[in-house]
Amino acid sequence: MSGTESSSDTLTYRRIFPEHVAPQLEDDSPPTAHLYLDRRSRIGCGHHSNVYKASFRLPAPLETESEGYAAVVAKVAVPRREARGFLNHEAAIYDSFPEYLSQEFSGYALVPGIKFPVPVGAVVPKFFGYYVPEHDGYDALDTASPSPILLLEECGSPIEPQNLSHDAKAECLSMFFRLHLSGYLQKSAFKKNILVQPGPLTVAPHKRSLDSPSFRIIDFGRASRRPAKNKKDWLDEKDIEVKDVQKVLRIPRHSMC
């Protein structure tokens, strides 16, 4: 992959995750994608990273039927070892997520703690890969080198809990239940880590609208996976996370069963 900061500034990166090796092109060259990144397109920042809107041109014909562009966000770590560590960990978590966690609306289901069926669908952004600068002996934690890049689906802006309907809050909470059921704790329950964007309308004209909001949980730099043994601590942490999310969403305790 090559990354462009300005028209005259191109860097080459290689994909670490997903690990699978794409088939070589006929002339034996590796497939190449292009990321068009402009520092002026920053849309978010946290304690450990900056997040930019970017355009990602996929290699053809390997990743898609035809060559195409995807609107993505590029998350890069600030120059601190700890931040690089978080980004590495987050990339491994995204790489391990089952595919259904990033698939759009897929129906209704009963989830623990909620008495009525809730919509189930994507919980996390789609993962477009984790890339490191291409040079010998590259050390992702060495802050003298450019940061690796985590490429994700763009998922809107942070929620404002006071503006959310009852149903929307139930949907956000149920996303955390689905994440937990899939074996993950996010461990950073803040409103800035739940994003909302216009979602697909189920009735004509089927365009995207905030009348049908679409939510995603982001920021998995501190996330943990359910251990095979000694699950007690994990289950306790899960209960704490549910309470934290309820607080963030301003859901009164007595409304849960």
Ligand SMILES: Nc1ncnc2c1ncn2[C@@H]1O[C@H](COP(=O)(O)OP(=O)(O)OP(=O)(O)O)[C@@H](O)[C@H]1O
């Ligand atoms: N997939 C995305 N789509 C749209 N905006 C995003 C996305 N990911 C991150 N952002 C924006 O960037 C901000 C910072 O991202 P994030 O919370 O992942 O950074 P961080 O540095 O890991 O956070 P922390 O402060 O918890 O260390 C988010 O609050 C959000 O506004």
